[in-house]
Amino acid sequence: MKLKLSQADIDGAEVQLIERVSGEEMKRCYQCGNCSGGCPVAYAMEVPPSQIMRFLQLGMVDEVMGANSMWVCVGCLQCSSRCPQGVSVASVLEGLRQITLRKGTDKTRVADIPARFLEKAPQQAIVCGFRKFVS
Ligand code: SF4
Ligand code: SF4
Structure with missing residues (x-):
């Protein structure tokens, strides 16, 4: 029997990989926006930190991978320190960078x-x- 994966299955597997590499659970984010509000470079991101979390909750991996946010992040950890849910968007962005670079795709x-x-x-x-x- 041939196993056919839907796009939702593929997207779900990619989100799981991002969770494993970053150590963060996307569902913990309740979209308060504190991370985006405190990020010093959100203005330069195509997708700001809180929206990164929302897109990943919705399985919109391509939108996140195609955005410049992971490369613009300066790793200041402001988002992590402001999150009431203990989520580190910085770790999620670092995870996205690692996944991209491990595929051999240099920025x-x-x-x-x-x-x-x-x-x-x-x-x-x-x-x-x-x-x-x-x-
Ligand atoms: S770690 Fe990155 S995403 Fe978080 S506040 Fe700093 S620059 Fe923004
Ligand atoms: S601060 Fe935390 S809970 Fe609020 S939007 Fe950002 S990641 Fe989500």
Whole structure:
């Protein structure tokens, strides 16, 4: 018998993977918006932190994976400290980055970084950037 998976099954499995990698349970979020309200870079995100949680609750993985939010997040943990439910959107975004990078999908191509920038940038910034954007 051929097993046919529906799109909902596939999306559900992907959300489970995100929960496993991030260590966060999407259903704990009750959409108070505190995380988005305190995030210093929400203005630059295509999908702000609270909406990331809502999309994942609804199984809308493609919308989350396609947004720039996981790359824009600076890991300040403001969202985690403000969440009344003890949810860390920072961990969810880190999980999304890890899943993407483990597939070998780099956000930045090292060869594309201008040599003049590399000469002047602090070494620590370069190492941190590679850790975040390159698999
Ligand atoms: S950790 Fe990321 S998502 Fe959370 S408040 Fe800081 S920048 Fe925003
Ligand atoms: S602060 Fe917590 S409960 Fe409120 S929207 Fe963000 S993740 Fe959900």
